[in-house]
Amino acid sequence: MPTTTEYPTIKLFNTMARAVEVFTPIKRGQVGIYSCGPTVYHDVHIGNMRAFIFADILRRTFDYADYKVTQVMNITDVGHLTDDANDGEDKMIVAMRREGMDAWDIAKKYTDTFLKHCRLLNIHRPDYMPHATDHIPEQITMIKHLEEKGYTYKTSDGIYFDTSKLKDYGHLARLDIEGLKAGERVDMGEKRNITDFALWKFSPTDSKRDMEWASPWGVGFPGWHIECSAMAGRYLGDHFDIHTGGIDLIPVHHSNEIAQSECANDCRFVNYWMHTAFLNLKGGLKMSKSSGDFLTLDSIIARDIDPLAFRYLCLMCHYRMGMDFDWEGLKAAATGYRRLVDRVQTLARDVDIALVTLGGYAQEYIAKIDADLFDDLNTSKVLAHIWTLLDDSKLTSAEKSALVARYDAVLQLELLTHEKQEIVVPTEVQELIKAREEARKARDFNQADELRNKIVHLGYNLKDTNGKTEVIKL
Ligand SMILES: [Zn+2]
Structure with missing residues (x-):
């Protein structure tokens, strides 16, 4: 890296400091960025x-600022996948029963769907996407280190981390440990402290799990948390820049x-912790439908809404703000997104x-x-600037196109290249359209109107311009 390179000042909100800091x-x-990945x-x-x-x-944003980026995102395909309180049934076992598949096939199925959704949303594939099941030795080594240093204890069902050995456990979350103890009602089992958690779980003695490994403590499987510590260390080192x-x-x-990481490695783990706020469902929508299916990108596609309209909707809201979601809001975003694409493409x-030279005003x-953009990734303001510059008569069309292209490298909304979604018209509607054409030719306009009403009833409409009929999805 040449020492003369000037890097821009990038400011990020660090959860650890509860403040925006210069990176x-x-x-x-x-x-180096570690992003907690999906559970599959x-x-x-x-x-x-x-x-x-x-x-x-x-x-x-870091790519745009000319940084050399190493991003790691794990695939959680094993782990003590109960809820956070370390109780309840392992979610992978629930999934196996639900779908009649083994754990490996379940993990593959949902990893493939996740990767498909990432592609449709133009999410850059991280430089490393390690699977937890491919890094069991690293996890065992880390637990051994913690054991040697006296941070662990054994119960009848596993090896646990003793959080009382750390004086600042829970500092990131500003956890009130005393308050947690006072409010404690759930059964702690053999845990010494309410915040202690499993590093390694023993397999049940009366059955064989699909995913289990030998370890110095007995056959079993890792706790959920240890995988991120082990894989972050493996790909980014003991101390790295950003965790999301x-x-x-x-x-x-x-x-x-x-x-785990700071006790095992005797050094600071991460410099900047960054967290995205919730997406809140409005109007009685539920994240999980009664059938057990989640509201996913497939639910959006099933409604004929462009996946990139969802990306656009997300970028209009700052990542630290709760984002309200309902279908009306998404449809409005899809209309806005389409208008933006049309404006840009007409212009460009x-x-x-490649040949555009930007003047001083640009x-x-x-x-x-x-x-x-560098002020804690304010994408909604970036989008607002793009709308403004498109209307600015002091810029040439070429300059406008070049500016949009420059920022679309970050936004990835395909503003210059996105193709209009092909409308798939069902056969039933196609036949009605044909019948309507014939009625019009025969100058039976009452019949033509009636057929058009039927088409509208099925969710489509027709636009007649210059002797041509265009089908529109309502
Ligand atoms: Zn994680």
């Missing part, structure tokens, strides 16, 4: 996809990752962006847009 990399011009015993819902879109904007996830991961999962029709736009 200082560990190594000049480089950034079920579809990933759109709230989780919001967090992955944010992680993508973060990595692309949803805000729901702060109190337990990320608190536990910090405890005959422009070769450079002022770059300064303004960069400032907002």
Whole structure:
């Protein structure tokens, strides 16, 4: 990396400090990012996809700023997948019963769906996407280190981390440990402290699990939290720059990752913790339908809504703000997104962006847009600038196209290249359209109107211009 390179100042909200801070990399011009990935015993819902879109904007912002980015995202295909309180049934076992498949096939099925959804949302594939099941030795080694240092204890069902050995356990979440103890009602089993968690779980003695491994403590499988600590260390080192996830991961999962990694490695784990707020469903919508299916990107596609309209909707809301979601809001975003694409593409029709030279006035736009992007990734302001510049008569069409292209490298909304979605018209509607054409030719306009009403009733409409009929999806 040439020492003369100037890197822009990037400010990020660090959950650890509860403040926006200037980002200082560990190594000049480089950034290591670990993003907690999906659990693959079920579809990933759109709230989780919001967090992955944010992680993508973060990595692309650093790409745009000319950093050398190393991003790691784990695939959680094993782990003590109960709820955070470490009780309840392992969710992978619930999935196996639900679908009549073994654990490996379940994990493959949902990993494939997740990757498909990432592609449709233009989420850059992280540089490493390790599976927890491919890194069991690293997890065992880390637990051994913790054991040697006296941070663990054994119960009848596994090896646990003793959180009382750390004086600042839960600092990231500002956990009130005394308050937790006072409010404690759930059965702690053999756990010594309410916040203690499993590092290794023993397999049941009376049955064989699909996923289990030998270990110094007996046959079993890792706890959920240890995998992220082990894989982050494996690919980014003991100390790295940025860790991302949803805000729901702060109190337990990320608190536990910090405890394990810092105790095992004797150094600070992460410099900047970044978290995406929730996506809140409005109007009686539920994340999980009564059939047990989650509201996913497939639910959006099934309604004929462009997946990138969902990305656009996410980018219009700051990642640290709760985002309200309902179908009306998404449809409005889809209309806005389509209008933006149409505006940009009309403008860019005959422009070769590679040949555009930006004048001083266009450079002022770059300064303004960069400032907002680098101010804790304010994508909604970046989009607002794009709308403004499209209307600015002091810019040439070529400059406008070049500016849009520059920021679409980060936004990834395909503003210059997105193709209009082909409407798939059902046969029933096609036949009605044909019949209507014939009625019109025979000048039977009452019949033609009646047929048109039937078409509208089925969710389509027709636009007659210059002797041609265009089908529109309502
Ligand atoms: Zn994680």
